[in-house]
Amino acid sequence: MSDTPTPDHQLPRTHYLNATYGSGTRSWLLTTDHKRIALLYLGSVTVFFFIGGVFATMIRIHLLTPGGALVTPETYNKLFTMHGVAMIFFFLIPSIPAVLGNFLIPLMIGAKDLAFPKINLLSWYIYIVGGCFVLYSFGTGGLDTGWTFYTPLSSVYSNSAVTPAVIGIFINGFSSILTGLNFIVTIHTMRAPGMTWFRLPLFVWAHYATSLVMILGTPVIAITLLLAGLERMFHLGFFNPALGGDPILFQHLFWFYSHPAVYIMVLPAMGVVSEIIPTFARKPIFGYSFIAGSSIAIAVIGFLVWAHHMFVTGESTYAALTFSFLSYLVAIPSAVKVFNWTSTLYKGSISWDPPMIYALGFIGLFVIGGLTGLSLACLGLDIHIHDTYFVVAHFHYIMVGGAVMGFVGALHFWWPKITGRLYPETLSRAAAVTLFVGFNLTFFPQFILGYLGMPRRYHTYPPEFQVLNVLSTAGASILALGYLLPMAYLAWSMRYGRVAGPNPWPATGLEWKTASPPPTENFDVTPEVTWEPYDFQNRPDLGLAAGAPSLAPAHSDD
Amino acid sequence: MHRTGELYGQFETLEQQKESAALGMWIFLVTEVLFFGGLFLTYTINRHAFGTAFGVGSNTLDIRLGGGNTVVLILSSLTMAMAVWSAQIGKKQLVSIFLIATLALGSVFLGVKVVEYKQKFDHHLIPGYGFDIRYHSELPAPMDNPVEIAAEKEELEKAFAVDPDINAHAQLYFSLYFGMTGLHALHMIVGAGLLIWLIRGSFHGRFTPQYNTPVEIVGLYWHFVDIVWIYLFPLLYLIDRHR
Numbered sequence: 001m002s003d004t005p006t007p008d009h010q011l012p013r014t015h016y017l018n019a020t021y022g023s024g025t026r027s028w029l030l031t032t033d034h035k036r037i038a039l040l041y042l043g044s045v046t047v048f049f050f051i052g053g054v055f056a057t058m059i060r061i062h063l064l065t066p067g068g069a070l071v072t073p074e075t076y077n078k079l080f081t082m083h084g085v086a087m088i089f090f091f092l093i094p095s096i097p098a099v100l101g102n103f104l105i106p107l108m109i110g111a112k113d114l115a116f117p118k119i120n121l122l123s124w125y126i127y128i129v130g131g132c133f134v135l136y137s138f139g140t141g142g143l144d145t146g147w148t149f150y151t152p153l154s155s156v157y158s159n160s161a162v163t164p165a166v167i168g169i170f171i172n173g174f175s176s177i178l179t180g181l182n183f184i185v186t187i188h189t190m191r192a193p194g195m196t197w198f199r200l201p202l203f204v205w206a207h208y209a210t211s212l213v214m215i216l217g218t219p220v221i222a223i224t225l226l227l228a229g230l231e232r233m234f235h236l237g238f239f240n241p242a243l244g245g246d247p248i249l250f251q252h253l254f255w256f257y258s259h260p261a262v263y264i265m266v267l268p269a270m271g272v273v274s275e276i277i278p279t280f281a282r283k284p285i286f287g288y289s290f291i292a293g294s295s296i297a298i299a300v301i302g303f304l305v306w307a308h309h310m311f312v313t314g315e316s317t318y319a320a321l322t323f324s325f326l327s328y329l330v331a332i333p334s335a336v337k338v339f340n341w342t343s344t345l346y347k348g349s350i351s352w353d354p355p356m357i358y359a360l361g362f363i364g365l366f367v368i369g370g371l372t373g374l375s376l377a378c379l380g381l382d383i384h385i386h387d388t389y390f391v392v393a394h395f396h397y398i399m400v401g402g403a404v405m406g407f408v409g410a411l412h413f414w415w416p417k418i419t420g421r422l423y424p425e426t427l428s429r430a431a432a433v434t435l436f437v438g439f440n441l442t443f444f445p446q447f448i449l450g451y452l453g454m455p456r457r458y459h460t461y462p463p464e465f466q467v468l469n470v471l472s473t474a475g476a477s478i479l480a481l482g483y484l485l486p487m488a489y490l491a492w493s494m495r496y497g498r499v500a501g502p503n504p505w506p507a508t509g510l511e512w513k514t515a516s517p518p519p520t521e522n523f524d525v526t527p528e529v530t531w532e533p534y535d536f537q538n539r540p541d542l543g544l545a546a547g548a549p550s551l552a553p554a555h556s557d558d
Numbered sequence: 559m560h561r562t563g564e565l566y567g568q569f570e571t572l573e574q575q576k577e578s579a580a581l582g583m584w585i586f587l588v589t590e591v592l593f594f595g596g597l598f599l600t601y602t603i604n605r606h607a608f609g610t611a612f613g614v615g616s617n618t619l620d621i622r623l624g625g626g627n628t629v630v631l632i633l634s635s636l637t638m639a640m641a642v643w644s645a646q647i648g649k650k651q652l653v654s655i656f657l658i659a660t661l662a663l664g665s666v667f668l669g670v671k672v673v674e675y676k677q678k679f680d681h682h683l684i685p686g687y688g689f690d691i692r693y694h695s696e697l698p699a700p701m702d703n704p705v706e707i708a709a710e711k712e713e714l715e716k717a718f719a720v721d722p723d724i725n726a727h728a729q730l731y732f733s734l735y736f737g738m739t740g741l742h743a744l745h746m747i748v749g750a751g752l753l754i755w756l757i758r759g760s761f762h763g764r765f766t767p768q769y770n771t772p773v774e775i776v777g778l779y780w781h782f783v784d785i786v787w788i789y790l791f792p793l794l795y796l797i798d799r800h801r
Binding site for chain 2 (some may be wrong): 040112113114115117121182183185186189213216217218222223224229234237238243244245526
């Protein structure tokens with residue numbers, strides 16, 4: 001995709017998609033190849049993204065008029081709940097780790113597969129079983145508790161299908177736990193000779209941090225939802241005040257997982273950006289060890305901030321002060337990353353390939369999302385904007401602007417590796433810009449709405465808020481186009497796209513040293529790593545020496 | 559991935575495979591600690607708030623059965639450790655014997671648990687609408703010792719004076735009792751399934767000094783489940799023991 005004409009490449013004769021064990025349904029459903037399991041995940045998270053997207057569309061159409069245009073208030077409660085459950089538990093959390101982490105981690109560290117391939121397949125089946133329970137709940141009365149399942153609404157009073165949904169999310173948690181466990185063991189024991197810890201790609205560091213959150217946080221949400229479920233089914237009264245329990249305890253346990261879960265979503269996206277930026281700036285990443293360390297720092301500090309979701313529950317002032325302070329602290333490693341990416345761009349030889357546009361979009365949206373997060377961590381201000389659209393806009397900037405932007409960008413960056421083919425360049429640039437514009441138009445008005453006092457989760461609003469709501473809905477339709485376009489041309493490219501060759505960008509990672517698509521065993525010979533990460537200068541094999549974009553002069557601090 | 563003998567294709571050496579399996583089990587046990595951690599936290603908070611009710615609830619448990627079960631479980635950890643050791647030194651028959659002994663002790667534990675649960679059902683101590691902490695002292699069975707029933711009645715009266723809402727709070731104790739011991743029993747049942755799988759393998763002489771990873775990692779799991787009980791026993795049975 002550079003300006004110079006590239007020689008035509010040929011697809012390898014056998015690769016993981018058509019390898020000797022055949023290409024029938026059976027060979028997919030019983031595969032233990034991490035690359036095929038990644039594609040199984042890609043298909044299933046796309047289905048849930050679509051389901052969640054339909055609910056989001058209905059929400060935005062409903063909010064076109066102050067009185068609500070589309071559904072009854074009860075149905076509206078179900079729409080935003082099911083939107084949240086489908087998107088968070090079944091799309092965002094597995095999206096980058098289970099699809100791209102699964103596909104790339106063994107390739108990036110020079111391994112033949114993950115440490116436990118069968119457990120990897122098992123985790124996909126667990127995801128599917130959990131997903132079926134949740135879809136059953138959606139189809140038999142829906143769910144109206146909010147994705148947070150606060151008790152005693154969820155455990156006693158709600159008349160919707162809470163029990164199957166709780167069971168589904170409980171089951172799905174084990175999929176996440178097993179994926180995280182698999183990644184940690186793989187990164188510890190499966191690295192190729194010469195692949196030291198500080199030669200690992202930052203994508204792998206980010207996934208290591210993500211996996212820590214997955215294994216330490218997910219069991220807690222599992223037990224919490226189990227207790228809420230037992231309370232609903234068998235009247236064990238852990239959280240119900242009428243039976244002696246404490247509903248605030250549920251909120252503590254719930255957010256102990258669900259706040260770190262935000263980092264499960266955004267840390268992998270940060271890893272993606274750390275791969276894309278140096279590739280298209282043609283420069284080693286600035287401050288490698290700080291970016292790696294900041295991932296771990298985010299994972300650790302992220303566990304100590306949960307009660308900032310509960311400033312208005314009447315928790316003690318000292319607890320609130322502590323959690324507010326710790327929440328500010330998370331901003332430091334996050335800012336370290338943003339500054340290091342920006343410094344990498346400085347004096348780089350930047351090319352505007354589609355993945356780069358997504359990565360830059362990520363940085364912009366993440367900065368807005370992160371800074372508004374600081375407003376919410378501020379005790380005085382939070383009382384005013386708590387439970388308003390300000391919060392909704394903030395977390396969508398992180399989860400959609402950050403995590404989904406990263407996911408789509410990652411798909412564009414590694415698509416040639418996954419399928420062996422390239423997608424139409426101009427169209428994909430246009431799609432990236434559409435996504436960015438549509439996203440901002442959807443969610444920026446919600447900051448203003450929230451600041452003006454429009455509460456979240458209401459099916460109706462005063463007429464003076466209509467202009468901003470209509471703007472938001474208009475933005476959502478552009479946003480939808482921004483998602484449908486890549487779905488269409490990526491699918492098209494699988495068959496008709498130009499053959500990419502092993503390293504089309506070119507990028508420095510080990511995954512680009514093997515064929516595209518890679519063979520089942522990833523590498524014909526176990527590779528030996530002798531170079532430092534993101535080093536373009538001492539890598540003649542990248543073909544950058546003659547005629548290729550010239551190397552930027554290295555920054556004096558590098 | 560193809561498999562050469564006991565070496566799976568994704569690994570280069572048996573040592574790498576063993577290291578990965580052990581690390582994987584340790585990480586799994588970390589997740590288990592956090593899984594039970596939610597329950598222990600719920601327990602701690604509620605015991606702090608409703609100490610009297612928890613004492614009353616605890617005194618209804620049968621310490622002979624609970625204590626006996628603790629001994630049974632510790633013995634099963636010993637036999638499990640012996641099974642691992644036998645595999646490491648290559649005594650194939652001993653592996654089978656110790657694994658079967660572990661399974662037998664685990665089953666005894668579960669059997670005793672059934673007896674204890676049955677008693678709680680009989681005494682209306684199952685959380686829900688029929689829960690009544692006074693049921694047993696008001697309507698004792700003919701074979702119950704009248705002295706003990708009188709003591710229980712007196713204790714309940716004292717407790718009601720301290721905490722008039724004791725029925726609700728004792729119900730919370732039993733919610734935790736069934737939640738925690740039930741989850742523990744579920745882990746025992748999974749462990750028993752794993753033991754059966756190991757016993758089958760040991761009959762085929764699969765475990766040798768070179769390859770005994772499954773015995774070792776199931777051993778780790780079994781010891782973990784035992785340790786959970788070592789915490790549960792004092793927390794549930796020994797809170798306010800004076801009778």
